[in-house]
Amino acid sequence: MPRPTRRAPRAPVRIVHLGLGAFHRAHQAWFTAHADPGREWGIAAFTGHSPDQAALLARQDDVYTLLTRGADSDGIETVESIVAAYEGADTDALRDLLRRPQVSIVTLTVTEKGYRLAADGRLDRDDPDVRADLALLAAALGPDAAPVTPGALKTMPGRLLWGLDARRGAVPDAPLALVPCDNLDANGAALERALIDAATAVSPQLAAWIGQRIDIVSTAVDRITPRVTPADLAAFQARTGVDDDALVITEPFHSWILTDTFRGARPRWEDAGALFVADIAPFERRKLWMLNGAHSLLAYDGLIRGRETVAEAIADPSGAAGVRALWDLAEALLPDADLDLPGYRAALTARFANPAIAHRLRQIAADGSVKLRARAVDPLRLALARGVSGAAAIRLIDAWIRFVVAEVRAGRPLDDVAADELARRAAAADPPHALLELLAPDLAAADVRLSPVRP
Structure with missing residues (x-):
């Protein structure tokens, strides 16, 4: 049985995404595909805790089918905006990508718990994974520059901070926007607190650079995306004759509202229906x-x-x-x-x-x-x-x-x-x-x- 295949050349990687799951593929990847007719904005996506999604996409050219289910009718399309998929633990690949000046955006869908915030909204320094990541980063960014092996960092703030350190060393003046897409009130501020708290603990110089050079965008995202079941996969295969283990099912409704605080280049997501506002x-x-x-x-x-x-x-x-x-x-x-x-x-x-x-x-x-x-x-x-x-x-x-x-x-x-x-x-x-x-x-x-x- 055939799998989905890529029909056009891969776009160059200009967006990095953390948290490769169904919602990202129904939302940000879909918006990018619909806002990029010239195929200028490829996404390199990293998984969260499980590497399975990267392996699934690798088997089918990093493309997947989006099945849109309305009350009265369905829509089927193949989405090709993701051009590379990595395990989340592959921090060497993350650092390599963030060293590239053409990469100007990092989007995130790591769920609320991925920010590792305590009840007061600050980085949870009592979280054992946070403590371990900060110890590794302090050693890596200190005078002895101890290496960080892939897989050693466990948290999103730790991994992203390690990637941002590579960018600061390679292209410190190249614009970069971080775009969190998780269901947190003031998610941009939440991401900033997590990163600045972590950076301050391990490298005040890195914290200062993030505050000066990195744009952090706040967003509100909306598209109901239920978990796909084995029965869903079997029904899709029977209906289409296509074997797609990375199938995504979603609703017709889609909404993406963002603060327009990008100093660097970005896709024209508004062409796909995104809304840019001053107060989100x-x-x-x-x-x-x-x-x-x-x-x-x-x-x-x-x-x-x-x-x-x-x-x-x-x-x-x-x-x-x-x-x-x-x-x-x-x-x-x-x-x-x-x-x-x-x-x-x-x-x-x-x-x-x-x-x-x-x-x-x-x-x-x-x-x-x-x-x-x-x-x-x-x-x-x-x-x-x-x-x-x-x-x-x-x-x-x-x-x-x-x-x-x-x-x-x-x-x-x-x-x-x-x-x-x-x-x-x-x-x-x-x-x-x-x-x-x-x-x-x-x-x-x-x-x-x-x-x-x-x-």
């Missing part, structure tokens, strides 16, 4: 609080109720009511200008109910201890500060707590970066308070009222 914060919060927050509520509440997908959970009157309350809270907190909140709500309702997208709640439920900081804690803090009822955000935190406690009591492993700590706190005398203290110590100290958990 309202757009970020609209997406985090209304789409991602609603997804999290549907995931935790829905799994407890025996639902499996977003479409099933939103069809449940309880789930739909909780989502409407979250959206009402978001409307009360967000500014009116240019956000079209009624239209955004209507679009989300249709997207959530799309029967062709099986967005599984277990996928959404992962890493709630990190995700809920932006999706529930931030709007709750703002509601409390403004004297607005934060009951809808508290309900989301309640649902997460009930889910965590139920999973621990059932003996099911938690898919969360803080799984061991969550299990310990779920067994405490007062699980709601113990879990809230991990999520948001200030709210726990403020005695935010949560629902009790039955013994």
